[in-house]
Amino acid sequence: MSPPNGSSNARKIKQCTEVTMQDLVSTHHEMAHIQYYLQYAEQPQLFRDGANPAFHEAVANAVTLSVYNIQHLQRVGLYNNRTHDPYQVSMNFLMTMALEKVAxxxxxxxxxxxxxxxxxxxxxxxxxxxxxxxxxxxxxxxxxxxxxxxxxxxxxxxxxxxQEYIKYFLGTVLEFQLYEQLCQAAGQAGHLHECDCWVQLFEQLCQAAGQAGHLHECDVYRSRDAGRLLSEIMQPGASKTASEIIRTMTRGRTNRISPESLVRYFRPLExxxxxxxxxxxxxxxxxxxxxxxxxxxxxxxxxxxxxxxxxxxxxxxxxxxxx
Structure with a gap:
C-alpha cells in the first residue's frame, strides 16, 4: 500500500491477481484492512491498531463473508445460474464455508x-x-x-x-459477531448466511450523505455522515478497549466476544x-x-x-x- 504521486490521501494495493473467486475475496479482505488503517490514522501512534489483535482480521473477514454469499454475487452479476435447487445451493455454500471456517x-x-x-x-x-x-x-x-x-x-x-496465533481463533469468532451486527444495521432478516449487508449499508450511506436517485449513481466520497456510519467501530483504533468497541457494536447488549453468531450462521447446516x-x-x-x-x-x-x-x-x- 502506498500513496501515488505524492498524495497523502490516495492508497493503492500492490497485488498479483487472477480472475478467480479467491482473488476477488482476497482483494476485498485487503481493502478492508486498508480502510481500517485509514480510519484510525488520526489517532496517536500508540493507538493506531485494532482494539485487540483479533479485530483487524475480524473486520476484514466480516467484509468477505458478505462478498462470498450467493445473493451478493447475483447482484453484481458474477453468478447467474438460477436453475439449481436453492436449498441444495445453500447447503453446498454452508458446507464450503464450514470447511474453511469451522474446521x-x-x-x-x-x-x-x-x-x-x-x-x-x-x-x-x-x-x-x-x-x-x-x-x-x-x-x-x-x-x-x-x-x-x-x-x-x-x-x-x-x-x-x-507470533501469537490465538488472535486468528478469536478473530474467526468475532467476525461472525460483527457480521451479524452489520446485517441487523442493514435491516436484514432471514438466515444469516444469506445476508448481503453491504448493498443495504451502501444505500444507508447514500441516504446519510444526502444522496438521491438511483443507488448505482450514489457517490459517498468525502461525506462525513456516511463516513461516521462505517467508522464507528474502526475509527477509535486501540484508543478504546475491545470490550468498549464490542459494547458499541452490539448497541449495549454485551461487551464480550461470543460464538453465538457463528452458531446461528451455520445452524441450517447443523x-x-x-x-x-x-x-x-x-x-x-x-x-x-x-x-x-x-x-x-x-x-x-x-x-x-x-x-x-x-x-x-x-x-x-x-x-x-x-x-
Missing amino acids: YLPFAFMVDQWRWSVFEDGVQNMNSRWWQMKLRFQGVIPPMQRTEADFDPGSKYHVISD LWLRVQNRDEPLIGWSSNYQDIGLFAPQRGHGTTVTYSMVLLVLSMMQFVLFL
Missing part, C-alpha cells in the same frame, strides 16, 4: 496452546506434545513416525517467528448434518495404540474423541481470557 478453529486454538505449554513446561518432548494436541483437537495423526529429532511445529511460520448423520455410529475420531505410537509411544487403550461443532467452539472459548 480451522481447532488448529487456530491449538497453536498457541502448544506455544504456551513450551513457555510453561520447557522444550522437552516439544514434537510429541504438538502431535498430541493435533490428535486431541483436530483428529490428525502424522503420516509416518515422528521423533524429537523432528520439529514439525516449525513448519508453521508463526511458530518460528514467535440441522441438515444431524439428519444425514443420524445413523452414523461415531461422529468424531478415534485413536488407538498404533496411531499414538507414531509420535508418543505409550501403553494404554485406544480412546474415542467426539466433539460437536457447537460444543467445540464453546469449550475452546472458556480457555481464552478476553480483555
Whole structure:
C-alpha cells in the first residue's frame, strides 16, 4: 500500500491477481484492512491498531463473508445460474464455508496452546506434545513416525517467528459477531448466511450523505455522515478497549466476544448434518495404540474423541481470557 504521486490521501494495493473467486475475496479482505488503517490514522501512534489483535482480521473477514454469499454475487452479476435447487445451493455454500471456517478453529486454538505449554513446561518432548494436541483437537495423526529429532511445529511460520496465533481463533469468532451486527444495521432478516449487508449499508450511506436517485449513481466520497456510519467501530483504533468497541457494536447488549453468531450462521447446516448423520455410529475420531505410537509411544487403550461443532467452539472459548 502506498500513496501515488505524492498524495497523502490516495492508497493503492500492490497485488498479483487472477480472475478467480479467491482473488476477488482476497482483494476485498485487503481493502478492508486498508480502510481500517485509514480510519484510525488520526489517532496517536500508540493507538493506531485494532482494539485487540483479533479485530483487524475480524473486520476484514466480516467484509468477505458478505462478498462470498450467493445473493451478493447475483447482484453484481458474477453468478447467474438460477436453475439449481436453492436449498441444495445453500447447503453446498454452508458446507464450503464450514470447511474453511469451522474446521480451522481447532488448529487456530491449538497453536498457541502448544506455544504456551513450551513457555510453561520447557522444550522437552516439544514434537510429541504438538502431535498430541493435533490428535486431541483436530483428529490428525502424522503420516509416518515422528521423533524429537523432528520439529514439525516449525513448519508453521508463526511458530518460528514467535507470533501469537490465538488472535486468528478469536478473530474467526468475532467476525461472525460483527457480521451479524452489520446485517441487523442493514435491516436484514432471514438466515444469516444469506445476508448481503453491504448493498443495504451502501444505500444507508447514500441516504446519510444526502444522496438521491438511483443507488448505482450514489457517490459517498468525502461525506462525513456516511463516513461516521462505517467508522464507528474502526475509527477509535486501540484508543478504546475491545470490550468498549464490542459494547458499541452490539448497541449495549454485551461487551464480550461470543460464538453465538457463528452458531446461528451455520445452524441450517447443523440441522441438515444431524439428519444425514443420524445413523452414523461415531461422529468424531478415534485413536488407538498404533496411531499414538507414531509420535508418543505409550501403553494404554485406544480412546474415542467426539466433539460437536457447537460444543467445540464453546469449550475452546472458556480457555481464552478476553480483555
